Amino acid sequence: MADPTFITLKDGSAADRAFKRTFVNPPYVNVSNNPRTAHNQLKTAYSETRSRLTHRLGGDEVTRTGIGSDFRLSRPGHPDRLVEVKYGGARLTPTQERYKKRWGSKYIEDRY
Numbered sequence: 001m002a003d004p005t006f007i008t009l010k011d012g013s014a015a016d017r018a019f020k021r022t023f024v025n026p027p028y029v030n031v032s033n034n035p036r037t038a039h040n041q042l043k044t045a046y047s048e049t050r051s052r053l054t055h056r057l058g059g060d061e062v063t064r065t066g067i068g069s070d071f072r073l074s075r076p077g078h079p080d081r082l083v084e085v086k087y088g089g090a091r092l093t094p095t096q097e098r099y100k101k102r103w104g105s106k107y108i109e110d111r112y
Contacts, residue, residue: 044087047112051085068099069107081106 031038048070052062060073069082082103084096092100092109100107 040087043112044085044090047087047110048085050112051083051110055083068095073108079106081108083108083110085110085112087112 031041052071055062055071055073060075063072063074064070065072065082069084071083073081073083082099084092084100084107086092086109100109
């Protein structure tokens with residue numbers, strides 16, 4: 001596979017920065033030895049990357065949060081939103097449920 005750094009726009013644009021954050025420095029995934037668990041972990045990582053890229057291309061600034069949600073979306077002139085990405089039939093944790101109740105319609109569940 002070609003080195004993705006040669007594919008980037010290298011002009012400092014938002015699309016270029018989004019590409020680099022998503023594909024050149026992808027999030028590290030610690031994969032289990034159990035095949036089923038490893039499959040779910042990789043699918044979840046793929047879903048998070050896909051969701052992050054979709055929101056970046058939509059014009060949102062994406063910041064990783066870590067607790068209660070996967071990331072925060074911000075755009076000038078709009079209220080911040082929290083995004084939780086779930087794969088398959090995964091359920092929200094109790095902490096995520098509390099955040100969803102607190103943030104209301106500004107808490108987004110992306111399901112893949």
